[in-house]
Amino acid sequence: MSWSATEIMTLAGKAARGAGAPPAQAARFGQVVVVHLTAARDVAVLSAALEALPEGPILAYPLVLDQALSDAGQGLPAALPGLEQDALLVSFVEALPFQASLQATGTDGLRLRVDLATPRPHGVPRRITGCDGLIAQMTELADRTYVPDSDSSRRVGAGARLTDND
Template sequence: MSRSANEVMTLAAKAARGSGAPPAQAADFGQAAVLHLAAGRAETDLLQAMGLLPGGPIMAFPLELQKLSERARDGIARGEVDALGLPDLLKSYAEAMACAATFAQGTLTVDLGTPQPRRAVTRMTPSEALLDDWAVLAARLLVPETESSRARGAGAGLTDND
């Protein structure tokens, strides 16, 4: 079934959060996941990265991109980056940057002065197995519907007056 890119991005980010990623890294993963799938890259890369949390590429790639950007001279930075066995996923992270960034032959190049060329991604058809796996991981963020959870602020808490 066709899904909106926003729906896939949000589910990927929630799944990463449910697997232990902090909010910022989960959001970065959601953006990279959409570009990864839109480019026809392997879904198994996304599942593998999720399985490596609380470490692995979901934690490492955003930090590596930031470190490289901070070392830029005249707006350009190049450096060797360990793709952690997932070079296509690192390409997707590079493509998700606001500035032009590429990863090829072990070298990441960032051009802070050039915006990343964007192509519109509106709808996509990831496998139902991937979406089901992500839904299970995302469900870890939910709390049970009990009086004690509402007393601690879940939902409308105990002040629901509808």
Template sequence: MSWSRAEVQALATRAARGAGAPAAQAVHFGRAAALHLARGRPASEVSQALAALPEGPVLRLPLALQRLRRAGGGDEIDTGGLPDLARSYVETLGMPLTIREVSPDALIVSPTKTAPLPDPGRITGCEALIAEMTELAAHTLVPESDVSRQAGAGAGVTDTD
């Protein structure tokens, strides 16, 4: 089975929220996770990042991007032990950057004139992670009740006009 990037991004965002990430950090994680998986990088790093919530790389890496942008694209990034996911975060900026892994905990990022990598295609081969994220995302859903059903848009009308 294959997934679109957009649906994985939306799912990863909700999963991060379900696991306790603040709203903006969840959005950044969703973008990075979808790009990460589309590039065929290890699903295990996405899973580890989610498991570390409500602390860990999902909270720290968006701030590292803020720092990187303020530094004009040149900085050392603390990967929190997830170098490929950190690389994916950096690549979501869409900036021409050279990224070098100096250790599992650090990336050196510097500006370059080389164009960013082309947009990757669809996502395959991560069924277990999709299932895990679906379960976490479910924590953001409000259980159905008669009251909420009746308050939903479209309730209580005849549709055969």
């Protein structure tokens, strides 16, 4: 079975929320998962990131990257202190809204090379396949964000009747 990028993004965002990530970080993770999977990177790191919630890279990477973006916006070096290059970090960088990449400086660790005047290129996403285990994990986590159905919810929650014949 193949999945659309939008499906994966939405499911991953819900999964992160179901696993305890706040909404903004969860939504960002959804974008990262699409980048990661379409680049055919290691699926296991996505599962591990979800398992690490409510801590781990899903919360940590956005903070470091946002600081680097903010620094870049002020003309300062966009350092990424304390981070080492890994596949998930690369996906986080490539999911930024701007053209950006990682740069190893040798002595000072990683830096973000970013052009704040150039949006990230949006190509046609590939169909996503071969990640059934991750899909199952994300589906289970996403289910935690849904409110169980009840009779009263069913009758009044949507503001419409249960049948319509006009």
